[in-house]
Amino acid sequence: MPGVLQSFSVITPSGRQVDVAFSNDSSQISALRSLECIQCRNITYNGRKIDGCHHTICQPCIDNNDSLATGEHNCDGIIVTGKTLTSYSIETRTLLDNLIVLCPFSDCNQKALLSDVDQHIRDHPAVDQHIRDQINPANGSLSEIQIANDPDELPPNSRWIEHEGIIYFVVESNPQ
DSSP, X not given: OOEEEXXXXXXXXXXXEEXXXXXXXXXXXXXXXXXXXXXXXXXXTTEEEETTTOOEEEHHHHXXXXXXXXXXXXXXXXXEOSOOEEEOOHHHHHHHHTOEEEOSSTTOOOEEEHHHHHHXXXXXXXXXXXXXXXXXXXXXXXXXXXXXXXXXXXXXXOOEEEETTEEEEEEESSOX
């Protein structure tokens, strides 16, 4: 019977942590264990493999520790360094894209593919309400919440908020 294995969570491409939902498939468990970062133990969509030992290092750990950029780590009691880091293979990306994960909102029982969950989160009513509460003035009304990639793309005098790396802005229905 499918269920949630609480010991596995994955960091999505946008950086949100979600729990993995799957049956007790030993090959999937083994594949996920091999993707755990040697530094922080997270499984991340944007990880790198160390050539030779095939351990994984996530991009945030590489960014926070210069020695990890060369693959330096304790490999079964031996300090190794100077190893090449490679991006995940097509097979690994396919495994991650097709993982069934749970929506991180406690009131939502939605399951989605890892490749689709960031869009589900962006479209979630809880996010929409949070954004509306943050940028809606007490005396105004909003006609539409839109998303921008960069604050420079925003229309002049627009109200906006950045939430989890996404820039939301509003188009006023009753401009002053």
